[in-house]
Amino acid sequence: xxxxxFLFNAELWLNHQTVGIAILFKEGKAEREYQKESHKALEYAxxxxxxxxxxxxxxxxxxPEENKxxxxxxxxxxxxxxxxSLILMFxxxxxxGWLWEVSLHLITDGVxxxxxxxxxxxxxxxxxxxxxxxxxxxxxxxxxxxxxxxxFVLCGFLEYTTSYVMEMNTGLKWWDYSGYxxxxxxxxxxxxxxxxxxxxxxxxxxxxxxxxxxxxxxxPMMLRIMCVFLLMLFxxxxxxxxxxxxxxxxxxxxxxx
Numbered sequence: 001x002x003x004x005x006f007l008f009n010a011e012l013w014l015n016h017q018t019v020g021i022a023i024l025f026k027e028g029k030a031e032r033e034y035q036k037e038s039h040k041a042l043e044y045a046x047x048x049x050x051x052x053x054x055x056x057x058x059x060x061x062x063x064p065e066e067n068k069x070x071x072x073x074x075x076x077x078x079x080x081x082x083x084x085s086l087i088l089m090f091x092x093x094x095x096x097g098w099l100w101e102v103s104l105h106l107i108t109d110g111v112x113x114x115x116x117x118x119x120x121x122x123x124x125x126x127x128x129x130x131x132x133x134x135x136x137x138x139x140x141x142x143x144x145x146x147x148x149x150x151x152f153v154l155c156g157f158l159e160y161t162t163s164y165v166m167e168m169n170t171g172l173k174w175w176d177y178s179g180y181x182x183x184x185x186x187x188x189x190x191x192x193x194x195x196x197x198x199x200x201x202x203x204x205x206x207x208x209x210x211x212x213x214x215x216x217x218x219x220p221m222m223l224r225i226m227c228v229f230l231l232m233l234f235x236x237x238x239x240x241x242x243x244x245x246x247x248x249x250x251x252x253x254x255x256x257x
Contacts, residue, residue: 090127097126113250151200
């Protein structure tokens with residue numbers, strides 16, 4: 001209960017002035033001050049709720065209250081993200097998507113298949129979706145039900161557009177939902193979008209804050225070098241895959257029968 005109050009405390013949102021798309025081009029004193037104020041607001045909310053009899057007494061908590069506040073403050077979903085953190089999370093989300101699809105194919109068909117049109121261990125549609133969710137939907141993070149619906153719509157638009165452009169440019173299909181319940185031209189379906197919706201909520205409220213905390217521990221210069229290196233590899237893979245796309249059985253053989 002305390003976590004939900006922390007996530008959606010309107011006072012925190014009013015005190016945190018940002019550019020509106022959750023991107024910090026430079027992390028400075030204002031952002032550090034906001035993190036301190038978030039911690040204080042959480043502590044005040046806890047004391048107030050306990051005093052009014054709306055919360056289980058902290059002295060009886062299994063986890064000490066101070067430790068609990070520290071854990072929750074580290075999962076602050078109202079945060080903004082630096083451009084370097086977003087770049088690195090783009091690759092993290094892309095690799096998670098690749099692992100997800102490769103694992104599904106391995107479990108269902110018992111065969112390892114390098115999924116996606118590119119040759120590297122990443123599916124950029126997942127990374128792009130994750131970054132768009134974090135940035136464009138920032139103002140809706142205090143409304144989880146609305147946020148889920150918007151993630152559903154945003155991911156549907158992204159997946160449909162990506163499928164259409166890729167098929168028009170190459171004449172090939174990297175996925176096909178024909179036969180699935182509530183599918184649209186075989187490019188998107190209700191089942192897949194529900195999975196994206198749940199995954200998007202996990203990105204916003206848990207995974208992205210955790211990854212951001214881990215990324216913040218990397219030295220700034222090292223972080224920049226990592227991002228530039230990954231972008232170079234990704235650019236090389238993108239150019240090569242444009243002329244030699246990743247195709248074959250289990251990748252682009254949809255609809256051949």
